[in-house]
Amino acid sequence: MSSAYPTLTARRFRPVTQEAPLVRVALIAFVILVLVVLLFAPLIAVFVEALAKGWLAAIESLAHPDARSAIWLTLTVAAISVPLNAVFGIAAAWAIAKFDFRGKALLITLIDLPFSVSPVVAGLCMVLLFGANSLMGGWLVAQGFPIVFALPGIVLATMFVTFPFVARELIPVMIEQGRAEEEAALTLGASGWRTFLTVTLPNIRWALLYGVLLCNARAMGEFGAVAVVSGKIRGQTATMPITIEMLYNEYLSVAAFSLAAVLAGLALVTLTLKTLLEWRHADQLAATHRH
Amino acid sequence: MTTFVHRSPMPGFGLSLGITLSVLSLVVLLPIGALLLKGAAFGPAGIWSVVSTERSLAALFLSFRLALFAALFNLVFGVLLAWVLVRYDFPGRRLIDAAVDLPFALPTAVAGIALTTLYAPTGIFGSLAKEVGWKIAYTQWGILIALIFVGLPFVTRTVQPVIEEIEREVEEASATLGANRAYTLRRVVLPTLTPAALTGFALSLARAVGEYGSVIFIAGNIPLKTEIAPLLIVIRLEEFDYDGAAAIGIAMLVISFAMLLAINIIQVWSRRRISHV
Incomplete structure (x- = not known):
């Protein structure tokens, strides 16, 4: 008897903390459509376009020397x-x-700064500081060590563009963990390094992995900043995203989309690993990733 | 005597702060300093004389206007998406939750060529739009779509944890006091989401203002019409006009920071407002 009563009311009255069923269905449908x-459509389009002329054409275009040197360069830069x-x-x-020290808030703001600077402006800054006609850049080029x-x-x-990723992930986690465990290790006679390696590092490993994962995805995919500083020399300073642009502008669609499909x-x-981390180790990530 | 750092038994303060400040200086502060130094050398009048040309003004106005529209779309849609993901249960919810971050993981150049393929007059969505006489790619609509794409996850990701924390009792109390659902959402739920939503809005806006990779493919890049400010910087650099590039870069920095500061002030105000209620 007692179980029949709630189902009956639930069918006739919805809880006050819910929207009308029709509204709910409409919102879900709208969100999925957008x-x-x-x-989803752009993601699928990348693979469809890459395979437009079959697997063989796609793999052949990846074996081209320019594509291979681009993949190698992107891996090197990320590494x-x-x-x-x-x-x-x-x-x-x-x-x-x-630690508590003066200027901490300013330091945190400065670490976040790259997120509010356009990657193209970041590249421009590098060119102004290290370019061949700047003071420092000219000297470095004369020493046989060009930067730009x-x-x-x-x-x-x-x-520059990936600068805040790891720090932003670790700072809230380490603040939350406090320093009691490290202080205990130090009191028991462990050295600073040993405390870091055996106490701190295991506590932050998943958060570190999470930050590194996002940092790596951005590093391998960065386009604007690299487009400005690389000079886009084919086979030498063209990373994967830069090579994708060149191939696309030359109407080599399969080649461009094959490289794009790799990225x-x-x-x-990256998304899969990140989601796994959020499900498995949510308690050891920054609070905003727990769901 | 006050000291710079409170005494602590923890080791490694000098080392960790030393690494932090050295890398920060080399990678971020010195390069930005180089740009600001260049700006100081021009003076405001010099910067204005470059920026006030018709082409530069058009590019800056286009970038900031479309970035604002894209961020506004992402603000509304992001809150809606976060609400649907937290409060509703439907098949594929977890997949969609994971996929929201795709724009963070997918390189912008890849997104750019994929969106162009879809929204060009020959693409799936582009040809549909063409039938009703709507051209998306190679117009400002195309730029808007690319900017919405790159900024999509920000608001959802900042608002989602806040919605999870909302106590349903508050909503129930509001309903008990006679408010209908729409009134409760507007007067009880939305104000608590405002600070987080504004954080996401600011991130999305900053990202859209500076975005380059996903836009240049779909934009058409016609001066005065679909040429964004970052592209104009790249064009000036390719002409070896470093002063021209720097002037536009400084203008972008200054306007961005002014906007972010304004959002910050609104945020502080809205936070104070809920804490008083």
């Missing part, structure tokens, strides 16, 4: 800039979360 048109940003992120989070239109410039530009595949892997 996401299909704006998100340098992501670990450097990870080290920076850990150092910044350690200083900010474990070469690998170091691409790495610096990539680091889209990477994006899907």
